[in-house]
Amino acid sequence: xxxxxxxxxxxxxxxxxxxxxxxxxxxxxxxxxxxxxxxxxxxxxxxxxxxxxxxxxxxxxxxxxxxxxxxxxxxxxxxxxxxxxxxxxxxxxxxx
Numbered sequence: 813x814x815x816x817x818x819x820x821x822x823x824x825x826x827x828x829x830x831x832x833x834x835x836x837x838x839x840x841x842x843x844x845x846x847x848x849x850x851x852x853x854x855x856x857x858x859x860x861x862x863x864x865x866x867x868x869x870x871x872x873x874x875x876x877x878x879x880x881x882x883x884x885x886x887x888x889x890x891x892x893x894x895x896x897x898x899x900x901x902x903x904x905x906x907x908x
Contacts, residue, residue: 823877826868827885834861834889838896847904854897861889 837857845853865885869878 823869823872823874823881826865826872827881827888829868830861830865830885831888831892833864834858834892835896837861838893842896842900850897850900854893858886858889858893861893862886865889 834857837860838854841850841853841857865882868885869881872881
């Protein structure tokens, strides 16, 4: 018999934290990395978001839905970093 949780922690906060960190990393990489190395550094940043997603979801202490929460964190981080890198890519194409 499973014991119900008395006060479960909210899990959506851990997902959003990963998305915010992904956005900050994408902007920092877009500003400071050279255009030749930008894609490589975005991959490194996404790897950091993966580690952060695992840590944030392990910290929540809930085993139910662990893989779904990690997948949502990473999928959102990929989307956020992709949209921001698309913006930097378009900005590089348009003449100033």
